[in-house]
Amino acid sequence: MADAALNPQSEWVRAPERGNNFWLRVMIGITRTLGWRAGHVLLYPITAYFLAFSPRQRASARQYLDRALGRPARLADLWTLYFTFAATILDRVWLASGRTGDFSITVQGLDALRARVEAGQGCLLFGAHLGSFEALRAIADAGCPVEVSILMHEANATRVKAVFDTLGGAGRAAAIIPLGSPDSMLRVREVLERGGLVGLLADRAPAGQRLHLADFLGHPAPLPTGPHLLAAVLGVPVLLAFGIRTGTRRYEIIFREFAERVAPAGRAGREAAVAASVEAYARELEAMCRAHPTNWFNFYPFWQAP
Template identity: 65%
Template sequence: MPARSASHDWTAAPERGSVAMTRLMLWIVGALGWHAGHVLLYPIAAYFLLSSPRQRAAARIYLGRALGRAAGPRDLFRLYFAFASTILDRVWLASGRTRDFNIEVHGLETLRDTIQAGRGCLLFGAHFGSFEALRAVGDAGCPVDVTILMHEANAARVKALFDALGGPERAAAIIPLGLPDSMLRVRECLDRGGIVGLLADRAARGERVQHVTFLGEAAPIPTGPHVLAAVLNAPVMLAFGIWRGPRHYDVRFEPFADRVAPMGRAGRDAAVAESVARYGARLEQLCRAYPYNWFNFHDFWQKQAA
C-alpha cells in the first residue's frame, strides 16, 4: 500500500528561491546581457549557497550519496552554479532566443514515432538540468501541443514568469494540478495526440509515495504520475535536459513504457509499483553520471527532521 509523503512542502520555499533568482536574472539580462549575467553567476551562486543553510545541508546529503564521498564546499558550489546557470538560460530559452545555444538532441525520432501513432504521450522528467531546454526542443521539433502539468502553487508562479518572458501563449500551456478540470484537460490533450510533461521525482506533502532504494537508501517517489499513465492508458517517455556547460545542453528522450498497466484493474498496483521503481533506478543512474544536475535542495530522504 503506498505511503503518503511526510516531508516538508518543497512546493513552497525552494520554488520561491527559484522565482527570486529568475526575477534577478530577468533584470540582469535586460540591463546587461547574457555574458555579463554569466560572470555574475559566481557571486550569485555563492550568495545563495551561503544564505540557505537548510537547503545547503540537504544538498550536501544528496551530493555525498551521488558522489560516493563527502561533499566539500567546491562540490556544493558546483551544484549551486549549475542551478543558477539553468535559471539564466531559462530567461533566454523561454523567450525563444536559442541561436547561441548548443543543444544536442537524442531520441527525438522515437518521440515523434510515439506521437504519430495518434495516442498522445506523457513525458516524465525530473528536477534535473533544464526542463526549459526540453520545451525549446519541443517547440521547434514537435508538431503537436506540448503542455506542462504541475502543482497549482508552482503553476501560478511559473505562469507569471512566462507572461514576462515568453508571452501568455506559453503560460497557457500549463495545467495546474488540483483543479476540478485538471485531469479532463490532460485527457483532452492526449486525445488530440499531444504531449503532457510532468516532473515525477518529488512528492508534495500528503501525496502518495512508494519508497524505493535511491542512491543507497529508501526514498519516497510519488506514485501519482504512474497511476495517471495507467488510468489514461497513455504511453510514457522520459525526458532530461542535461546542463553540460554555458549554453550547452544534452536533451534526451528515452522510451519508458508503451503502457504502464494492462487494460483493466487487475495487476495495476503491481504494474505501478514496478514503474515507480524503474523510474527511480533511471534517475539514480543519471544522478551518479551527472551529480551536479539534480537540483535537490530539500530533505529528499526525510532524514533531517529525524
C-alpha cells in the same frame, strides 16, 4: 493508507522554489538591461551567497552528492551544483522565451519520441528536478508538430505562467496545465487524445499525494505514485525526458523509452504495477544522477519521510 504520512510537505519543499522565482525575476531584470554577460558574471556572487547562507539546503545537497558520487562530496562539488542551479535559472530567461540561438542544444533519443508523434500517439513525458525542464521547450520551438503541455502544481503554475506571460506571450502560457482542479486530468487526457505530449516532474510529491518508498542511490526515498497512476489510468506510453546542462549555454536533451503501459487496464493488480513503475523510474533517475551529478535541484532532505 500508511503511505499518506510520508509527505514532504514542509518549508523545505517550497523554499527553493520561492528563492528560485525571486532570482528569476532579478535575472530577467538584469539581463534585459545589461545582457547575458552581466547576468553570467552575477552567477558567481549568487552561488557564493547561497552556498554560504543556506546551511540546511547545503546539508541536503551534500548528502545527495555523497550518494551520487559514491565518495564524500568536496566543496568544489557543492560549488558546481549550486552554480549549475543558478545558471539554469539564468538560461531560463532565454529558453522560456524560445531564444535558443546562442545555445548549443543536442538531443538524444529523439527517434523514440518522433515515432510516437508521427503516429499521432499521445505520450506522457516524465522529468525530474534535474537540469532544466524548460530546455525541452526547445523541442517545441524546433518545429515539433504537436502541442506540448506541462502539468504542474497550481501555485507554481501561477508564478511560472506570469513569467511566461512576461517573456513569451499567451501561446506559451496556455501550455501549462495546473494541478489541483477536478478537471486537471481531463485536460491532460484531451491533449493526449489530440496526439500531444504532456510533461510532468515525477520526483516530488505535491501536498496530499500518495508516495511509495523506492530505492534511490542506495537508500529508500519517498516518490510520488500519482504520475504512474495517471499513466496507468490513461493507458498511454511514457517516455523519460531530461534537459541536462552540460556547460555554459550547453544542454543535452535526453529522451528514453520508459513504459508502453505502466499497468494493465482495470484496477486488478494496478497498485503493485504502479509501485514497480515508481521503482523503475527511481533506477532510471539514479543512472541520470550518476551521469550528471551536479544537475540535481532538490535542495531538501530527499530521502527523509517527514
